[in-house]
Amino acid sequence: MEHKLRIYNTLTRTKQLFVPMNEPHVGMYVCGPTVYGDGHLGHARPAITFDVLFRYLTSLGYKVRYVRNITDVGHLEHDADDGEDKIAKKARLEEKEPMEVAQYYTNRYHKAMEALNVLPPSIEPHASGHIIEQIEFVKKILDAGYAYESQGSVYFDVKKYNKDHHYGKLSGRNIEDLLETTRDLDGQDEKRCALDFALWKCAQPEHIMRWPSPWSDGFPGWHMECSAMGTKYLGEEFDIHGGGMDLIFPHHECEIAQSTAALGKETVHYWMHNNMITINGKKMGKSLGNFITLDEFFTGSHKLLAQAYSPMTIRFFILQAHYRSTVDFSNEALQASEKGLERLSDAYARLMKITPAATTTVDVAGLREKCEEAMNDDLNTPIVISYFFDIAKAINTVSDGNGTISAADLEELKSLFQLYLIDILGLRLTASGDSNNDAFKGAVDLLLEIRKQAKANKDWATSDKIRNELAALGFNVKDTKDGFEWSI
RNA sequence: GGUCCUUUGGCCGAGUGGUUAGGUACCGGUCUGCAAAACCGUUUACAGCAGUUCGAAUCUGCUAGGGACCUCCA
Structure with missing residues (x-):
């Protein structure tokens, strides 16, 4: 593929020539929405940014497999010390099945994306549909010795990992600084170190969304889904991983740690992050x-x-x-x-x-x-x-x-x-007078022809009436040298 | 407190050590029955201070403002 596409890699903090692993194939993973509320302007940014990248790579001749997940489970609610997750909390508030809520907002997200002319990804995996893969991934990390079980939950051993690798390489942090600034959070007593993050979380009795695992009935930790689904569909190594800048730490940092721990190598070659709105x-x-x-x-x-x-x-x-x-x-x-x-x-x-x-x-x-x-x-x-x-x-x-x-x-x-x-760029340019309905188009043209005739007869009353009435209906009429243009 | 980023004309925003970014708004003009559109023209810039340089909005330092992350987040 002949091109000189250079992309900014957050990992190296430089613009690098894009060289895919297996030309002409490109694997790209982007963090999708958590479907517990309507999408806002902030959600449109990564969707559009990586849609353009998807489209551009395709136009360069690459065969792109674009994976964008739906998070319908597993993100811990910060203020919920009982470990209840966001989907479950919203479900109880609205007295709906958790999956009903997730489906509702997923549908609405899709509708908004379509309106924004964001192409659907090649694969849109749901976290809830990949619990088994996530459990397997946790097992690999346990086998590698970088995680430990505690009261039914499994935690990533950050200190141990950091002895062999650099935890913080993506976000430019080091473990010492992190230790000083980490706050006291839920489950600290179960962890060996405040920095350790959950790979599997034991569910409290009242927790509705739960799955069986070797350790407890519970749910996967919040960084697990992207590691598990990304490698499942794109391989243990792939080209591009994208998302919002606010995901760099801890989410993407933890993903790197998880992959490195489980697979013995780094999964992602180019990390790309869009800025905030x-x-x-x-x-x-x-x-x-x-x-x-x-x-x-x-x-x-x-x-x-x-x-x-x-x-x-x-x-x-x-x-x-x-x-x-x-x-x-x-x-x-x-x-x-x-x-x-x-x-x-x-x-x-x-x-x-x-x-x-x-x-x-x-x-x-x-x-x-x-x-x-x-x-x-x-x-x-x-x-x-x-x-x-x-x-x-x-x-x-x-x-x-x-x-x-x-x-x-x-x-x-x-x-x-x-x-x-x-x-x-994926812009829908609505051409003037453009309509998918010929009869409708013909009718508007006819009206404007009559107006043209009225103008020629200096019948300004008729001419203005047609223009103003059309304007009231949402038409935009523009006169040209020898005719007219219109759009809606 | 730690790490990092940012400061461009009314507004939004690119950008490179030496050349008009662009859009939008405003003003003037052409065109038009009027309006819109279009075209032409004009006016507003690089936070402040110091340094490097023949030359800096662009590099360095300091000061001030803003922001992000360190907690779920796009």
Whole structure:
């Protein structure tokens, strides 16, 4: 595969040329959502970031197996000292079966992802469906001597592991510092060391979600699922593991420790982490209670939202920043993205209608290479987008009759829009007058033809009535030199 | 307290030691019956201080502000 894709590896803190283990195959694992609540803007970031990576790798010719899990079990509730997990807690509150709650939010997550044009992963494993694999994984760590059983639970022996390996290599910590700053948490008395984390947790009597194991009826520790499912579907070593930056410690650090302990080698070659979305400069998240769900964005039903924002506006907004930068939410920023996307959409629609000429005033040379260069530079989507704003200006100039474009250049621009904006960035560009219903389209065109006629007769009353009534129905009518454009 | 990151024009955001990022907003103009769109033009920048350099927004140090992780988190 000929390419110069360089991606930032959190492990080495440098941009590295991407070299997969088994070309043309690429294995990629990304931490998915815990399905105990509606997805919020923060969930959209990794989904979109790694969707773009998935799409880009595919466009380069790789056969990508993309695994993104559903966490429907096992994350301990911090304030629940009885070891009750998040799904179980929510289930009891709503008096529903835990799996019913998980399914409900999984469905809603899928719906939101589809709206954002996030492609489904190749495999979407559920933690609850891989309890056996997780138990086997724990056994391997026990056999290797890096874990111990205590009162029905199994803990990872961090101190022992750290003698042979470096616990903290991903997050840039060392065990001494960690020991000083670790707080007192649940189950400390069962552990040999405060840093030890649970691989298997014995369930309290009232705990509903539980599975039998050699040690107790209980549930897997919270880092276990990704290690078990990642290696099950992608092998003991694979190329890329992604997730949000807030997962670096402890989640991904523990995953490295688990794999290294159980398999004797490191599983992941490239660790990639997207940055956070902030709101008023603070991380948007569950713990701070300052998040806005995706549905609320789509409908505008949140007090902080001045209006509804379409899924594509959200996607575009996220792609206008580099994935390793924080991006700050504000109505002003969203509105700017909305307008910008509309500009690109309109330009694309005009591009499809342009008649080529013998000469060309548009410079398309090198554009493809520049876009590729930007993507190869650790997925610099904002730069790719900026090129398309330049292209949009050129298209508008030609469309206005102040320039010309040759057939070959026209085809090149169409091809670039298709490849970069539609296929790779995954933007749905709604072309003006675009509709999947010909009868409907014809009716609107007919109305606007009548308006055109009225204008020609200087019948402004009829002309404005048609425009205003259509506007009230959600149509956006734009006059052009010798006709009209419309969109919804 | 420890580790790390960040500070760019009204807003959002790229970026490289020497060249206009881009979007959006504002203002002026062209076009238009009007409006929208489009096009043209103008105005706002690199937190502060010091240093390295022929030259720094870009490198170094200090100061100040903001943030992330250290606890479930995308």
